[in-house]
Amino acid sequence: MTSAMNNLVIPVGEEGRARALSEFLAKLLELGVVDAMVVPVMPVPGVITYLMAKDPELIRQRAEPFASVMPVNGASPVARAVSKKPRGRIGVLLKPCEIRALVELVKLKQAEADNLFVIGIDCVGTVDREEYKEAYSDTSRLQFRDACRVCLNPNPPDTAFPGINIGHIGLDDESGLLASLSPELDPGIAGVIEELGFERGDVLAGKRQGVLATLKEERNDAYREFLQKAHAELDGEGIEGVAKLLAACIGCRNCRVACPVCYCRECIFDGDVFDYETRQILGRAGRKGGLKIPGETLLYHLTRMNHMSLSCVACGMCEDACPVNIKLFQLFAGVARRTQGLLQYVPGRSQEDQLPFTTFREDELEPR
Amino acid sequence: MDFEPRIVAFLCNWCTYTGADLAGVSRIQYPSNIRPIRVMCSGSVDPMYILKALLDGADGVLVGGCHQGDCHYVNGNYKARRRLAVLREVLDELGIGSERVWFKFISASEGALFAETVREMVDSLKALGPNPAKAVWFT
Numbered sequence: 001m002t003s004a005m006n007n008l009v010i011p012v013g014e015e016g017r018a019r020a021l022s023e024f025l026a027k028l029l030e031l032g033v034v035d036a037m038v039v040p041v042m043p044v045p046g047v048i049t050y051l052m053a054k055d056p057e058l059i060r061q062r063a064e065p066f067a068s069v070m071p072v073n074g075a076s077p078v079a080r081a082v083s084k085k086p087r088g089r090i091g092v093l094l095k096p097c098e099i100r101a102l103v104e105l106v107k108l109k110q111a112e113a114d115n116l117f118v119i120g121i122d123c124v125g126t127v128d129r130e131e132y133k134e135a136y137s138d139t140s141r142l143q144f145r146d147a148c149r150v151c152l153n154p155n156p157p158d159t160a161f162p163g164i165n166i167g168h169i170g171l172d173d174e175s176g177l178l179a180s181l182s183p184e185l186d187p188g189i190a191g192v193i194e195e196l197g198f199e200r201g202d203v204l205a206g207k208r209q210g211v212l213a214t215l216k217e218e219r220n221d222a223y224r225e226f227l228q229k230a231h232a233e234l235d236g237e238g239i240e241g242v243a244k245l246l247a248a249c250i251g252c253r254n255c256r257v258a259c260p261v262c263y264c265r266e267c268i269f270d271g272d273v274f275d276y277e278t279r280q281i282l283g284r285a286g287r288k289g290g291l292k293i294p295g296e297t298l299l300y301h302l303t304r305m306n307h308m309s310l311s312c313v314a315c316g317m318c319e320d321a322c323p324v325n326i327k328l329f330q331l332f333a334g335v336a337r338r339t340q341g342l343l344q345y346v347p348g349r350s351q352e353d354q355l356p357f358t359t360f361r362e363d364e365l366e367p368r
Numbered sequence: 369m370d371f372e373p374r375i376v377a378f379l380c381n382w383c384t385y386t387g388a389d390l391a392g393v394s395r396i397q398y399p400s401n402i403r404p405i406r407v408m409c410s411g412s413v414d415p416m417y418i419l420k421a422l423l424d425g426a427d428g429v430l431v432g433g434c435h436q437g438d439c440h441y442v443n444g445n446y447k448a449r450r451r452l453a454v455l456r457e458v459l460d461e462l463g464i465g466s467e468r469v470w471f472k473f474i475s476a477s478e479g480a481l482f483a484e485t486v487r488e489m490v491d492s493l494k495a496l497g498p499n500p501a502k503a504v505w506f507t
Contacts, residue, residue, distance in 0.1 A: 231463075234462060234463045235463070237463060238463055238464055238465065238500050239423070239464050239500055239501045239504055239507070240500065240504050241462075241463055242462045242463070242464060243504050243506050243507050247506055268416070284424065285505075287424075287425065287502070288425070288502065288503065288504070288505040289503075289505055290505045291505055292505060292506040292507070295507065296423075296507075297506075297507060298419075298423055298507040299416065299419055299420055299423055299507070302419050302423075302458060302462075303414075303415065303416040303419060305458045306415035306416070306419070306451070306454060306455055306458055307415075309454070309458065310454065331462070334461050334462075335457070335458050335461045335462065338457040338458075338460070338461045339454045339457045339458065342453060342454065342457050343450065343453075343454070356450060356454075357447065357450060357451065360443060360446035360447060360449070360450055361446075362436060362437075362446065364449075365449050365450065365453045366449075366453070366471070367449070367471060367472055367473045368436070
């Protein structure tokens with residue numbers, strides 16, 4: 001797709017790439033390309049949050065577009081903010097997994113895409129929230145989160161939204177940042193951006209593609225190794241093996257809240273369906289000799305895998321949110337790979353791909 | 369005593385449930401291991417229902433729907449087929465195994481097929497043995 005993209009170079013000055021990109025984003029707001037811009041900012045040292053900016057100066061001073069931390073998958077707050085069609089155009093700067101989650105939310109009718117102007121940005125990985133807080137000024141020594149370490153999509157999808165992608169993988173400050181304008185970008189907007197006078201970036205785009213390909217190969221290996229380890233932990237134990245991995249679950253449902261694509265406003269597990277009467281609990285306890293309370297831990301997690309794994313974008317937010325450190329990403333990654341593979345669905349790739357549970361082919365699967 | 373598997377069956381009102389009824393009125397003999405639950409459509413069977421039965425120790429779960437093109441609600445059976453296929457992947461990936469979950473298209477006129485399906489399923493579950501979830505209390 002890169003060839004069809006309109007590639008430009010955003011030069012990086014002495015203040016570094018974060019300020020250079022912030023300046024570009026502030027310009028888009030100033031020039032009226034967007035009426036507001038959602039960017040990650042650092043309100044207090046070491047803490048990153050999203051800001052819906054109306055004042056370009058706030059972006060210039062506080063935006064942290066390269067912050068290597070993801071306290072929340074940005075698709076969630078953005079979808080909430082635009083669930084009812086907003087007036088004016090809203091720009092959002094999002095990482096690849098956030099964009100892919102946003103595509104899923106649009107398809108699930110939880111976000112309104114028409115008035116969004118999506119700016120994707122390369123992301124090689126994010127680190128643990130607490131570790132980031134300690135060492136935010138230099139995170140190069142920190143290890144990426146598991147989900148990022150094995151992430152196969154460090155680049156934003158080209159086909160998801162008619163916006164801009166910011167590329168920096170394999171590019172140093174001297175060469176500048178790559179801004180790739182989607183071929184479907186509104187010509188008016190493209191015109192405004194081209195008037196900023198950036199140089200053509202096709203050479204840069206080629207350089208980035210090469211490094212990206214190598215990175216993806218490495219990630220593929222890491223991913224395979226990761227899944228092998230995951231399988232080894234479950235090895236041959238059946239239902240008991242899964243129950244052991246989830247034994248520490250306290251039923252807080254944080255994983256569901258943090259999951260960008262688990263969207264139901266009212267979840268079956270919050271209703272009174274599972275408020276059993278004592279005699280029912282006693283009956284089940286009698287059959288098994290005893291019963292963990294609160295129960296239905298496996299039912300909850302397996303149901304979520306059935307309902308949501310097709311749209312899982314592998315952001316790992318579930319695992320970050322778990323207060324008892326259950327390896328949820330590890331469980332979800334393997335399951336999602338299989339369910340998505342079965343129905344050949346790539347979540348977040350395009351708004352055109354239909355959600356697999358809303359469609360079917362007459363001649364597929366079993367029984368026939 | 370021999371192991372007698374317990375099967376929870378979600379049967380579509382329009383096809384498989386009626387097929388089961390036909391097996392009955394035709395006096396076709398089949399094992400009594402099955403506990404039918406009538407649902408309006410196989411497409412209304414959330415994977416959660418199946419998981420609930422399995423986790424609580426049911427030895428098998430059978431979902432019965434209409435044949436292609438026969439769904440009373442146009443395409444519920446196709447959607448059920450996708451859900452069941454996804455459920456199988458989840459169970460297999462986690463090492464739980466999906467062989468206890470069966471999905472069949474059985475029409476209202478196929479009483480004999482219904483009886484045969486139950487016979488086959490009971491044989492297969494007897495070979496598998498009791499559901500290990502029966503003994504896992506920390507689910």
